[in-house]
Amino acid sequence: MVGMDWTVAGLWGVVALSGVYHGANPAMGWPLAVSAALMDRTPSSLASAFWPLAVGHFLAMLVVVLPFALVVSLVEWKFQIRIAAALTVMTFGVYRLLMPRHPRALSRIPPSQLGLWSFMAALAHGAGLMILPIYLGICTSDTLTPGHEAARRLLETHLALAGFVSAVHTLTMVLTGGLMAWLAYRYLGLSFIARSWFNLDAVWASSLIAVGALSLFLTLLG
């Protein structure tokens, strides 16, 4: 490895930015941390609420990315896999655009099970799908897979990368969500929740389509 080139650095940047995007969105849970802190009258509840939120979100990333980590090691199929992933993401984006309703199962999860809620919410919104093409882009970049590494070694690298990509995304998600929650809790007040909440359903679905389309384009080009 001769160090990351600019494309890979850019892809890592997108992983981090997607975390910021998810974290800032109230639908991914930061208002629940504000509620927890206010209910318990201690800011430490704000921090403790982010643990289950983060774990749920991280697992929802991993559950989407891991299966691809296993198959993308088959180097000779990497082109087809990237195309398939890009099309999956785009299809889900179109589906979300046409069917913006959230599954009712989400509203049946008790407030005490924040981790499960966070996992289900991220899964239902396709949060994991959004980073999938980026992950595959990093995996299949030439600097990482010059083409003559042992398959076993490659698999380990890909699995580690899956965890790392999910972790970086979740980290920036928690930092951003935590900042929003802290600002609302400490300085801006509860009215900030309604004020900062925009209907991102269409934007979110469009982001999925855009990420998929871009990935498709780059795959075909490269």
Added chain:
Amino acid sequence: MTLRPDPTFHASPRLAMDAPQEAYCYTLLLSADPSKPDALAVVDLNPKSPTYSQVVHTLEMPFKGDEFHHFGWNACSSALSPLSAHAFVERRYLIIPGLRSSRIYVVDTRPHPTQAKIHRIIESSEVLRETGYSRTHTVHCGPEGVYIGALGGTGANGMGGPPGLFLMDCQSLDIIGRWEKEQGPQRMYYDFWWNLPRDYMVASEWGLPIQFESGLVKDDLLNNRYGHHLHFWGLRSRRHLQAIDLGANYQMVLEVRPAHDPSKEYGFAGVVINTATLEGSVWTWWREGGRFHAKKTISIPAEPCPNDRLPEILKGFGAVPPLLADLALSMDDRLLFVSCWGTGEVRQYDVSDPWRPVLVSQLWLGGIARRTRHPNGKSFPGGPQMLELSLDGKRIYWTNSFYSTWDDQFYPGGVSGIQVMAHVRGRGLEYAKDFWVTAPDGYRAHQIHLEGGDCSTDSFCYPST
């Protein structure tokens, strides 16, 4: 779907108190004449408007015999939790169930309250088919959509199976189905409400359909056969958690009013009558150590009255029972208002300490024996019944009818629909002398809801700060 949350959704009760003053209200009109349909009235509440305190729009229903009683919105402040997964639904549709017909009307209040029109009608056969319930009553907007309470089960008289709750989708307005996962021991229904983050619901008992549809059954009352329990349910688990027997004498547990601030784990419930003392009572219930508890904290005595001045149903009692009907709790959880339909009074209590309410003031109006006139000189038929308090807690509105057949028993002289209002001042209640709404001819008035939410509609996911 909107781009921003509905501006009438508030994160906390404290923020709801700062909402703009209500300009219109919706009042349910019940036709005393069965050959005429029930209706929805839109009343102008803006004191600066030339049509202030008048019915500015009447929406007549296409069917008859519905018996309008309670109703609610498709969405409210409860949508402002990520857990509910529908933050961008609008407070737009009024869900109006017929208590006698089990038919549900969905009324669209856009583009303007004075243009309210029927959006959809769900027939009783569909309600029964989808849920197994009938006698549709209380409506609350919550995490899973619109929750509708039903006082009856299947069968011609609603006695073939237990009553319960069912869900309606808050956007498509389709009936989803029964709410309960396990039926539990509750066999009578009336009101229900909840604490969203603490994840529990409380429900009350009036009586079985055959005990109210043809009027109060005196024998059942004197033998304590009406409801006398409070029931607690898991809100998301949809399982019965606990029942509290208030005592067989405490007949007809009606309105439940949990503290609006969800960090407080208590609330109130009103009992119409005690069959031993004829008093009306308010109970404070609370959760402590994982269990629910209830204690009588307000007792309103009956007023002695010679039997010859009493209606047939009360002959022999020698007194007018208060017939405690409705409760309204202010958004700051400090003031509790109680209506007594029998004696004809509205009481204001300071409930800053919910276990030790203090009577602050009271207003008399109508009543079986007193027949108190309004300060404007007009007589008030019936007694104060359904209360509705503005979000800022400064104006309380009320109407005068209880339920068609019960009106006829307790007020044989008739209960033509009137809506009045009192200002809530620092030292107590004070009539708005210029506010007197008369329902169109032949109509009685029941529940009121205010345009942008009120103290019996919105529930919150965040505590007041």
